[in-house]
Amino acid sequence: MDNRPIGVFDSGLGGLTVVKSLCSFxxxxxxxxxxxxxxxxxxxxSRETIETYAKQDAAFLLSKDVKLIIAACGTxxxxxxxxxxxxxxxxxxxxxxxxxxxxxHTKTGRIGVIGTTATIRSGAYEQALLKINKRFLIRSxxxxxxxxxxxxxWIDDDEVAMLTAKRYLKTIKDFDVDxxxxxxxxxxxxxxxxxxxxxxQVTLISAGAAAAAHCVEVLKENALxxxxxxxxxxxxxxxxxxxxxxxxAEIFLQQDFTGDVTRVQVx
Ligand code: DGL
Numbered sequence: 050m051d052n053r054p055i056g057v058f059d060s061g062l063g064g065l066t067v068v069k070s071l072c073s074f075x076x077x078x079x080x081x082x083x084x085x086x087x088x089x090x091x092x093x094x095s096r097e098t099i100e101t102y103a104k105q106d107a108a109f110l111l112s113k114d115v116k117l118i119i120a121a122c123g124t125x126x127x128x129x130x131x132x133x134x135x136x137x138x139x140x141x142x143x144x145x146x147x148x149x150x151x152x153x154h155t156k157t158g159r160i161g162v163i164g165t166t167a168t169i170r171s172g173a174y175e176q177a178l179l180k181i182n183k184r185f186l187i188r189s190x191x192x193x194x195x196x197x198x199x200x201x202x203w204i205d206d207d208e209v210a211m212l213t214a215k216r217y218l219k220t221i222k223d224f225d226v227d228x229x230x231x232x233x234x235x236x237x238x239x240x241x242x243x244x245x246x247x248x249x250q251v252t253l254i255s256a257g258a259a260a261a262a263h264c265v266e267v268l269k270e271n272a273l274x275x276x277x278x279x280x281x282x283x284x285x286x287x288x289x290x291x292x293x294x295x296x297x298a299e300i301f302l303q304q305d306f307t308g309d310v311t312r313v314q315v316x
Contacts, residue, residue, distance in 0.1 A: 051273045054079035054284070055264065056115030056138075058106040061089035062294070063196070063234025064121030065301035067143075068283070070261030071119075075268070077279045081113045085315070087288030090196060091124040092165025092233070099167065103129040105315045107136060109286070116273050119143075119260055123233040124165050126256075127173035139267050146263035147230050147256035148177035154252045155228040158182065161221035161251075162189040164232035165196070174232055188224040192217040192236070199235040202300055210242045218246050230254045238300065285310045 055078050057067055062084045071080060083106055085091075091099050103125045110118050118133070118140045120126045126142025133140030151160050162174040169191035178185050194213050203210050221229065229251055231237055237255040244253060268274045275281075287294060291310035298306040 050276050051116050052079065052275045052279055053114055053116040054081045054282075056081050056083070056110030056113065056118040057121050058083040058110055058118070058125075059085070059121040059234055060091035060102075060124060061086050062297045062301055063199075064257070065298055066234055066237050066255070067119060067121035067257040067261055069302050070255075070258040071264060072281070074261055074265050075281075077277060077281045078275050079279070079281055080283045081110060081115055081286070082283065083109055083286045085288050090165070091122060092167050092193065092196065094167065096128050096167075096171075099125060100129040100132070103132040107132055107140065109313065109315045111136070111138070113284075117264065117267060117271075119264060121234055121257055121260065123256055124167045127164065127168040127171040127232070130173065139271060139273075141260065141263065141267065143232070143256035143260040144173050144177050146259035147232060147254055148174060148181060150259040150262075151178065151228045151230050151254045152181040152185070154254065155185070157225075157227045158184055159186045159224060159226045159228075161224065161226040161229040162187060162232050163192045163195075163217070163221070163229065163236060164189075166191040166193050168232055174230060186224075188221050188226065190217055190221055192233075195233065195239060196235050199238045199300065200297065204238045204300070205241055207242070210239055211245070214239060214242050214246055218243065222247060226251060228252045228254060230256060232256050234301075283308055286313045287311075288313060288315060
């Protein structure tokens with residue numbers, strides 16, 4: 050039994066989609082969330098920069114005495130997979146859990162992947178999928194405009210989101226996939242739009258939700274679950290002004306946000 054918090058980090062606030070899933074799977078766990086709002090986005094940056102940022106983010110969470118770290122950021126998970134090497138606590142990103150979930154759901158072996166430009170350029174999801182089954186046929190597309198669209202709150206039936214998604218998803222739809230990995234923190238917010246375009250025969254896999262489900266397994270395997278009577282507390286840290294946090298947080302959490310947000314410096 051271990052009541053230390055779970056640490057979750059992301060380039061910004063998109064990783065709150067992982068916190069949302071964690072809260073539903075593990076309501077008693079304490080969570081420390083770190084969002085690098087001062088340096089977001091990561092998805093357009095170089096590998097070296099993303100690696101440096103990711104190390105600093107993980108080090109910050111360790112300073113909060115976390116028992117496990119989740120890189121909620123699709124970009125960090127794909128581009129800087131070695132961030133967890135030599136850390137004193139279990140560490141994982143969203144790529145392997147999402148690949149496993151996709152492999153479980155696909156019947157035809159035709160899988161689509163969408164993510165930021167850095168994520169798709171890294172080929173990390175393809176590698177993880179082909180490691181599971183080298184016969185999988187994969188089509189990947191970067192969808193950089195999805196991040197600002199979600200942050201603007203243009204979700205659900207928004208026509209800009211719909212037109213943008215139609216254009217991005219065309220090659221994946223033409224490839225006739227039966228499973229599509231949403232490989233970025235922000236994309237689950239566009240699930241409704243994406244599902245409408247892809248059709249009911251395509252299963253959408255949210256990388257963040259898959260990582261949260263994986264977290265349950267890792268905590269169990271390592272005897273790190275908190276006490277059943279623990280009253281889960283959540284703390285939030287950001288690297289830019291915290292005002293405006295609640296408004297954006299509410300987009301990702303899909304519920305009212307109440308909580309303390311502290312500004313910190315990590316570089
Ligand atoms: N959090 C990033 C991801 O999941 C999206 C935003 C960014 O580009 O930093 O890839």
